[in-house]
Amino acid sequence: MPTFVGIALALTVATFARLVGFDRDRAFYPFVLIIIASYYILFAVMVGDNAGLLTELVMFALFAVAAILGFRTSLWIVVAGLAMHGVFDFARSHLLEGRGVPEWWPAFCLAYDLTAALGLAAILLIGKRKPRSSGI
Template sequence: MEYAIGVGLAVLAGLFLSSAGLDRDRAAYPVILIVIAVLYELFAVMGGSTTALLSELLPTAVFVAVSVLGFRTSLWWVVAGLIGHGVYDILHPAIFTNPGAPVWWPMFCMAYDVAAGVFLSWRLMRLRGPQAGFA
């Protein structure tokens, strides 16, 4: 169920961003990746674990850096960051102990991240010329 909900929400969010014109600004998907990346810090705070909070900072910094790189150069970096975060989600429980993260979160977030990355990839391939960077 976590996978279906993650994919469904990512597709609905992508369709909403596109239909509302919010993705015309090339910052939309990089900001989404940043929000996705900092959620593990939120879970660490909710779980009251300073150790988890500190251990989550480096991976989050990597995804934030990829977001900024993608914003400044090519949104294909953001595609890679979203799909990469999906891989990170699956590996996360084996690498980190974060008491605030729900048990179902890695599956949900992986599905959302990969679906969002595929959706953005589809948008980038569908658009040509000046619109390919969204603005």
């Protein structure tokens, strides 16, 4: 169920952003990456994991740098950052203790992150296509 909800939520957020025009600004998806990366800090603070907080801040900084670089240079870096955060979500439970992270979170966040990465990649690819001339 967490995987399905992650996919559905990512599609809903992307659709909503497209319909109301939030994603017209190139800052939208980099900002999404920053927000996604910040949740582990929240989890550490919620359970008072001061030792883990430093690790979470370092990991957050890596994804924030990717978001900033992607914003300033190429949104493809943001696509990679979203996808890598999904992989991080999957591998994280095997590498870091992560007290406070709900049991269902890695599957949910992996699904959300990969769906968002694929969605942004599709937007970038579609945007590069030139309209066909009608031959008139």
